[in-house]
Amino acid sequence: MSNEKQQVSRRQFLNYTLTGVGGFMAAGLLISPIRMAVDPVLKESSAGDLANVGLSVDDITSEPQRIDWSVDQVDGWYESEVNRSAWVYRNEDDEIVAFSPVCKHLGCVVSWEGSENHPNEYFCPCHDGRYYKDGTNVPGTPPLAPLDEYEQEVRDGMLFLGDARPREEA
Amino acid sequence: MKWRKNDIQQYVQSKEYIDTILLPLIPIQLSSDDDAEKHASQSEVMNILANEIEKELTGRIMLAPNYHYLKSADKQLESKRLNGWAEDMKKQPFSHIVYITFDSSWKKHEKDISDNLLWMPAVQVGEINSKEMHGIIREQVGQTVELIRSYWQSN
Ligand code: FES
Numbered sequence: 324m325s326n327e328k329q330q331v332s333r334r335q336f337l338n339y340t341l342t343g344v345g346g347f348m349a350a351g352l353l354i355s356p357i358r359m360a361v362d363p364v365l366k367e368s369s370a371g372d373l374a375n376v377g378l379s380v381d382d383i384t385s386e387p388q389r390i391d392w393s394v395d396q397v398d399g400w401y402e403s404e405v406n407r408s409a410w411v412y413r414n415e416d417d418e419i420v421a422f423s424p425v426c427k428h429l430g431c432v433v434s435w436e437g438s439e440n441h442p443n444e445y446f447c448p449c450h451d452g453r454y455y456k457d458g459t460n461v462p463g464t465p466p467l468a469p470l471d472e473y474e475q476e477v478r479d480g481m482l483f484l485g486d487a488r489p490r491e492e493a
Numbered sequence: 494m495k496w497r498k499n500d501i502q503q504y505v506q507s508k509e510y511i512d513t514i515l516l517p518l519i520p521i522q523l524s525s526d527d528d529a530e531k532h533a534s535q536s537e538v539m540n541i542l543a544n545e546i547e548k549e550l551t552g553r554i555m556l557a558p559n560y561h562y563l564k565s566a567d568k569q570l571e572s573k574r575l576n577g578w579a580e581d582m583k584k585q586p587f588s589h590i591v592y593i594t595f596d597s598s599w600k601k602h603e604k605d606i607s608d609n610l611l612w613m614p615a616v617q618v619g620e621i622n623s624k625e626m627h628g629i630i631r632e633q634v635g636q637t638v639e640l641i642r643s644y645w646q647s648n
Contacts, residue, residue: 429503429510429552448642449553450510465510 373476373483378411380477383419387412387435387445387456392484409473409484410435410445414457423471423487427460428452433470445470458490494555495547504555513550513641514587516557516578517543518594520564532564535595535615538630543593545634550641557582560592568598572605579608589644593637609644611637 376392387410396405409421410433424432426447433454437446444461445454453461458470474485494500494511504511519536523529540559547556560578562571579590590608592599595615603610613636616629 426552429507431552432549447552448638449550 373474373485375478376409376482376484378482380419380480380482383411383413383482385413387422389424389435407484408432409487410470411482412456419475419477419482420458421473421475421482421484422458423473425471425487426452426466427468427470428465494551496556496558500555508586511553511555512587513554513589513591513645514557514579514582515543515546515554515641516590516592517559518575518592518596518599519559519561520596521561522564528564534621537621538616539593539595541621541630542633542637545630546593546637546641549634549638553645554641555587564596568602569605572602576605576607589641591641591644611640613637 374392374394376390378390389408389410391406391408393404393406396403398405408424410424411419411421414420422445424434424445426433426449428447428450431447431449431452433445433447433452435445436442437448438444438451441453443456445456445458447453447466450465452466453464454466454470455461458472460466460469469490471487472490473487476483476485494504517539519532519539521532521536536559543556543559547554557578560575575592582590591611592606592608593611593613595613597612597614599606599610600612613633616626616633620626
């Protein structure tokens with residue numbers, strides 16, 4: 324009953340096993356991208372999920388305030404904690420709005436009332452880019468698009484933010 | 494902008510907006526255990542600091558690769574090498590080169606360096622990821638950003 328096994332020479336044995344391993348590895352290569360796309364457990368990062376940013380909605384006023392939080396992110400080779408920031412306020416319709424502070428010109432960080440000369444606007448220190456309170460870029464300044472807006476949700480009175488998305492042109 | 498392919502591509506297209514180089518000066522020395530640890534830890538902090546500053550002002554600043562040198566090296570010679578770097582960089586339209594360092598010995602050689610030297614006192618680092626450390630670094634980032642903006646305004 325062990326006849327067949329004994330007929331396998333050493334070389335053949337090695338051959339089989341190596342092919343086996345190679346085949347297995349190739350299968351791994353083929354499978355992983357698909358699994359990454361389908362299997363939620365293996366999904367790239369939690370960055371797409373909404374994160375509790377530690378701000379109670381009761382504390383959100385019509386005055387934009389800066390909040391900072393961090394999320395885990397896989398970026399190529401590195402897995403790291405990335406810091407995120409937002410400017411959050413309540414607009415005239417009493418809706419909560421959270422803007423990304425990243426300037427749409429070349430990416431510097433904008434601040435609410437960041438320049439004394441331009442009250443009631445967001446200001447970019449790099450090339451004097453400006454945005455109105457509703458995030459729309461001020462014409463004639465370098466940025467050509469409104470500030471990105473974060474996906475958001477309110478759970479149990481706390482603000483949760485996701486990814487920043489470009490807004491429709493105003 | 495950083496010293497990586499994509500950023501340089503973007504730099505080449507938007508040169509007129511990116512007029513400032515930020516160049517960290519970081520001493521190294523492995524010969525003595527205690528000093529080595531101190532230098533390594535300060536180098537870690539400097540990297541975080543420089544990256545954070547770059548993040549705030551990425552559209553106008555190019556963060557150059559770190560300039561490393563032996564802590565015991567002759568600063569006059571190092572200044573010469575450094576000026577060589579600066580000379581090459583200025584072949585692009587950079588109007589500000591800002592050196593940033595924790596190493597106070599550069600202060601004595603400020604006159605040998607042709608550009609802005611920004612020395613800041615090294616913080617005694619406990620745990621680099623501690624809340625306290627974050628606060629200190631945020632503070633230093635804020636101050637440095639203000640200082641760099643003041644260089645821009647005086648232009
Ligand atoms: S990066 Fe904001 S105006 Fe240029």
